[in-house]
Amino acid sequence: MERKTFFADIVLPLPIPGLFTYRVPFELNEEVSVGKRVVVQFGKKKIYTGLIFSLHENVPLQHTPKYILSVLDEYPIVVPSQFRFWQWMSEYYLCKMGEVMNAAIPAAFKLASESSVVLHPEFDRNFSVLNEKEVLIARALENNQQLSLTEISSIVEQKKIIPLIQTLIEKKVVLTYEELHEKYKPKSVVCVKMSSDYVDEKSWNQAEKMIGKKASKQVALFFAYLQLSRFDSKPHTHITRKELIERAEASTAQLQQLVKKGIFETYEHSVSRLVETDATETVDSIVLSEEQDTALQQIKNGFSKDKVVLLHGITSSGKTELYIKLIQQTLDEGKQVLFLLPEIALTAQIINRLRKYFGKKVGVYHSKYNRDEKAEIWQRLINDQYLGNPSGYQIILGARSSVFLPFKNLGLIIADEEHDSSYKQVEPAPRYHARDAAVYLGGLHQAKIVLGSATPAIESYFNALNGKYALVNLNVRYGNISLPEIEIVNIKDQLKQKKMKSVFSETLYLQMHETLNQKKQIILFQNRRGFSTRVECEDCQWIPQCRSCDVSMVYHKQINLLKCHYCGFSMAIPDHCPACGSTRILSKGLGTEKIEEETSVLFPESSVTRMDLDSTRTKNAYFDIISDFEDRKTDVLIGTQMVTKGLDFDNVELVGIINADAMLNYPDFRSHERAFQLMAQVSGRSGRRDKRGKVIIQTYNSNHPVIQAVLENKYEALCQQQLEHRKQFHYPPYSRLVQITLKHKSPETLTDAANQLADRLRKLFAKKIFGPEYPVVSRIKNLYLKNILIKFDRNAALLKNKEALKIEITAFLKDNPAVILAVDVDPV
């Protein structure tokens, strides 16, 4: 037989450009195929898990390639459509394939490697030829089978140990080897079964005799086993040790006795980490309102024209029912569904709602799931591709990273809350927008795409206006719940009339009182965490700054510290001003903590909870806060934008926006759009079936056009106004932005480098280049930052421009390797 020599182009999970060519050893010729993981050595020390991107017979001329060490998979774990998606992403978002791979593959699929050292089998224990440090290592290895390089480094108390190890290898004292751990292991539980001798009923008497009458717990275990395995209404195929012991109220030791007597045997059984529930209702039982039905027809109409559908449905208009109908239809065609949501909106509420109709067909994929759970979902979808369809995840409900899953026959993608900026990954690369990536992914699979929102992103709405997307409006609240009544309160007037009760206007205060009296719930929204935004010296206006970032420290009362929201550094409040010695140091501005405190003081009877980044650090905190509020254990929920996202509570009657102005004054072209979205979304939380809700907005600028748009619920008007502004200043959707951020610890080096890059880019793109400029926060973690913004024309040849940009950046980095550079395409 002819022995062909193959080469494989491998993607490595590293932020370096390009693929790397390895040689396939003959003995692996049968095993290699595109999409399988391989183990390769890269550089002198490191071993990585790579992915076969392509196989060919072209002999590399530049280097002699290294060999692939082993193939890890029986079946590819990445399928060709995914590679095409990755390639698009790396081109569009100007990042490396390895970075895409890192974002895409669950961490559990990557192997960890660390070099270890063991005693050489031929070592003669002649310590006299060794120096002090060498003796230390050899002695340590006599006690431990193996030591990692880091462990050795700590034993000899020095960092540079490679030469040391090398002489030890030469003296035949030690050997090194690469230890690889497979990180993902199927979860297994210990199960119990009857030994083969006792499976037959006739032998049970014999077993009872063996146990003896005195060992009553052992008898109990025996009968509990029979019950679980045969006589229960739903007999178990596998009986876990845990449930058997629980049923018999016995101990592990007592069970061990039975194993010893040869009656029971234990074995390992691998189980799924994922929760499974059955559907309890059918989709047919959902009756759509007339408006919903019309919208559904319009959506299908849009699909028939091969258009992405933008579903603009106000809060509580019943978008989810439409989604469920569309999902069912897709399943009927034998295709898969991807349902995207922003991470924070992926609550039990929506998960349960889908599971109610689709049961086990729903797979959930987001960051709260741990490494192994993610790997399991991926593995199951892969199994579907190669082993028919035994697992049956047909609907994936997930956050942005679920666009990377190995779909087969994807028929529908829904991106709900499509305006939400957390669809955009900021750090690290790939800085992708999951909504936009989903649109590309949909095209790849010829899947239908629905983008849904009560407040669509301006970019999406623009696409709908110019006919690129099909627009479907759903502007009646489901079950005829009326829209909340919105009232604007001017804080300036209230202050003049001395009507402010701490942070609350009289109007809000009275309304809160009434709402609480009626046993209804309140949501208060303030987009600032912490207690006060800053502390300030009354006499000299000194404000404490972070030592490593260019921002003011924020006072957190609960921990009684000043905290930096950029690097996390915290410090005590000085008792006197370091600038002038004054002791009059006061807090200014207000955050969620302060509002929480004031509410408790003014409404001592009520129970108050705060929900922000600080109060939801622990794993279940977010879930607990939500479920307590749902169960009406809390009366007032105070929070940052977290409270605006995708939650439905049916007892909330009042929503208070404590200070609308902070949102409006961000120096960002999207600040008005975002302020509107936040206010409209949080307002939508108010009012349910029985009563019209109320929203009170406190502001210093009651005539601000955004506030007026919220008041009159005029999304279209706001959009027009924003589009006008964007056109004038050449912002998206009239241009496409690429932002380049440069970082360096020295501001001088940074400025030089930034100017140099900007000059280079101006030669290419002339007037499309803006900056370099310091961003609002010009230093983070002791690195200075500067931004260069590129505004490409909307219709320009984008890929060609990006290619030119990439070449320029690469050249720049060659000359300025110390500068850290990040490229952000379509920054949000």
Next chain:
DNA sequence: AGCACGCCGACT
């Protein structure tokens, strides 16, 4: 990203 190599300053 990691890591080796190379060149400088501060110690045994």
Next chain:
DNA sequence: GTCGGCGTGCTC
């Protein structure tokens, strides 16, 4: 004189 600091360049 060596150790360890960091700038520089390469990895199939």
